[in-house]
Amino acid sequence: MTDVLVTTEPSTDAIIGYLVYRVLPDFVEILDVRIHPAHRRLGCALALIQHLISKAQSIEREALCLEVSTSNSPAQALYRQLGFATVGRRKSYYPDGSDALLMDLKFSP
């Protein structure tokens, strides 16, 4: 099942960011997370992913996983801050030639 979480600007209710994910039998995969440039570094992405972590735990999935480009250092910093670890790499995966890092966050039993 693919689904989306959104975050909104409190005064206008305008959507300023989203997180697309899918629930698989053992884990939840983050497919995309994006925050409007004017609203970055305010904790919006962190809050969306923390919400998804709670949801994944509540439905008894073992982990969150995702892939991120080696050229995307802001996203890598975000995921590392949340405790994600690199568990694999796909060479030259993206159109710009960068590798994909496979990252996951395993939950304690």
Ligand SMILES: CC(C)(COP(=O)(O)OP(=O)(O)OC[C@H]1O[C@@H](n2cnc3c(N)ncnc32)[C@H](O)[C@@H]1OP(=O)(O)O)[C@@H](O)C(=O)NCCC(=O)NCCS
């Ligand atoms: C990556 C992205 C989602 C981060 O969203 P955000 O709401 O600005 O992130 P947050 O404010 O929640 O940041 C949380 C932490 O992530 C890290 N981080 C986020 N952006 C960063 C940046 N530009 N440089 C360094 N660290 C960064 C920091 O550790 C930050 O904590 P801090 O602000 O206390 O230092 C956003 O930059 C974005 O939409 N980028 C374009 C789309 C994209 O690359 N998505 C990821 C696809 S895999």
